[in-house]
Amino acid sequence: MKLFFRLLLLLLIIPAYSTGQIKKETIKIIGKITGKVPDIIEYTLPINGIDYFGFTDSVQPDTAGNFQISIPLDKTSFIDLSNKYKSFGTLIAEPGMSYKVYIDTETQENKFRVESQNQKGQLLYNQIPNRSMIVGGHFEIETKKYIKDSIPSEIKQKLEKSEETELEGFKKLLKDKTISKDFYNLVKTDRNYFYKGIQGSLGFINYLMTSSKQNTLTKLQYTELWASIFKTNPVTNPELLRSPWFYFYTENYLRYQDLIIKETSEATLVEIGKQGLTHTHNITNAKKYLSGQQLEYYIAAYIYYEAINKNYEKELITLFEQFKKNYPSSAYAHFLEPVIIPILAFHKKQEEPLNEKIKFIDNSANINSVKELIKGLRGKQFYVDIWATWCGPCKAEFKDNAKLYQLLKSKNITMVYISIDKENRENQWREMTHFYNLEGNHIRANEKLDADLRVLYNNQSMGIPWHFLTDENGTIIKKNLSGPSEIENLEKQLSKN
Incomplete structure (x- = not known):
């Protein structure tokens, strides 16, 4: 009888642990910089596995260029190491693993090297020239390669071929068990959404060029090309959150909803701009199509991205206050405060008399x-x-x-x-x-x-x-x-x- 109750108690305890929070394991990065040693090394903090260039912490290397970073992690994530928005390299980090990272600031070739059991995968990923925005990649930049193409089916084939070529090396590493399934799946999702983002950007750019009659694709062609990516690659996919491209892909989706589905006119958008409500309009749109963790992250990323452009719109102060009210425990608020302070200072300055010079x-x-x-x-x-x-x-x-x-x-x-x-x-x-x-x-x-x-x-x-x-x-x-x-x-x- 006692054995029965012990078993019953054990069965009750097990679900309590299994439904609790996923255990986080610490990853360790031991780094060495050769060449000119920067004052700090910034690294993206994968909050809930999310990688965004603005949400960073930093560590100060010693005079010999040595540094150490420890991050609690519960899922395989991207971690970008940089200084002042200039990337040294990207680490694909897996919970519980340790990495030795070597950074050479005075060479372009092999400037970022990782020693770990998956180092071949790390090397291959860092050879991708458009792996994130701060290494020079962006949907609009990559779109230039395809902007003259006028046949949608051929555009799709070219994009799919580029993606397949890029993933081929990772498939071989997975087959040889050099990288894990989690490592491969993260890279695959990231690159898939990147190339779909280029396709969506082609739709957007052709839309913009229509007014000047410089569009290569007809309205029907670019609309269908644009719409098709959201059927195969929805913004609601939780795996997209871990890609550096989540924010920009979602931004493209919201443009599609605003300009194509709702048919918001240019005149309407200009009037919204004159009223100083462009950002409010965009956030309102986001609230219609996103929810939960995705919405919280998107709004935070939006405020950060617009604030660092240093246009000092007063509207961003209001949106930041609303964000803190709606998400009082958000981990992202910590990263937003430093970029909002200059906007507050900007508007405080306007109260002072103009310099007579x-x-x-x-x-x-x-x-x-x-x-x-x-x-x-x-x-x-x-x-x-x-x-x-x-x-x-x-x-x-x-x-x-x-x-x-x-x-x-x-x-x-x-x-x-x-x-x-x-x-x-x-x-x-x-x-x-x-x-x-x-x-x-x-x-x-x-x-x-x-x-x-x-x-x-x-x-x-x-x-x-x-x-x-x-x-x-x-x-x-x-x-x-x-x-x-x-x-x-x-x-x-x-x-x-």
Whole structure:
């Protein structure tokens, strides 16, 4: 009888353990850096197995380049090691395993090497050039290879062939038991969604090009091509969450729902933008089609991605507060706070008086060329900075402006900023000029001045930031100068003048 009760008690206990949380096992990464040792190594934290370039922790290497990382893990996950959004390499980590990682910062070949029982799989995966956004891959970038193709069936065949070729090596490693089934399945899901994402991006880009009649595919063709990926590869697949492409694939799906299914017009989206509600509109759409863990992750990733673009929209502050209210225990809030703080600072700055050295040019709407602009200003030579509020590299240059202004003053050169922002970003342009304290003369180019700049640049696809030097008549003396981040080189260039 006692034995019966013991067995009964055991049967009751077993389900209690089996329905509890999955046990997490710690993975250990022992690293060694050769070459220039960065101040920190950032690594993505796979929360619930999710890999996203913005959700990171960091470790500080010692002076010899040694570092160690320990992460609790309950499922095979991607972990990307990087510094300032520049990837060193990606580790496919399995619970309970240890890895030795070697990083060489002064070579392009074999700069990331892993020693482990699955090291051949690690090497093969890191040879993939488009494995994540921060190593230069993106749906829109990869789409360029297929944008001229006009037969949907051939596009699909090319994408499937590329995917098969990429996975062939992993199949061999799985057959030889060099990598585990979990390792292979993670890579397979990731690459499958990546190539389906390219197909969806082709649909989106053809949609955008329709208004200018530059689309290669007809509306019926690109709509069917776009729609088909969500039948075979739904965004609700829980395995997609572990791919670095979850956010961008889901973003593509929500565009499809908004533009194709709901047929939201461009005029409607422009009006939403004017009201400062673009992000609210996009999050509202996400709530219609996502739920649970996927929705929480998508909203967090969306806020992070938009915040680091440094457009400083006040709307993101509101969305962040809503996110904290809806998900009070979210592990993602920790990563969002640091990117929201600069937005708060931006709007606090607007309450301060404008620096008297910031001059907005009068009658700017009637200035149609660089020559007209410069002739209306006082000075003998002019250092001209072409920028835009949406240009990340442009804004990155501003942190070194104090050195720039000192150099220009010593050489009696006048500072001129020309923004190529459109009219709907007028307020943002003025606010950013104030926030970054851009001392000098300012103008937002009208269509004719913008066109004149592109002629001077000698390419309609004008790359910015662009810096050049003119004389008092607006004639360009030096067409390509360094920006303030390369102040020593700029000083040499100006000294030769």
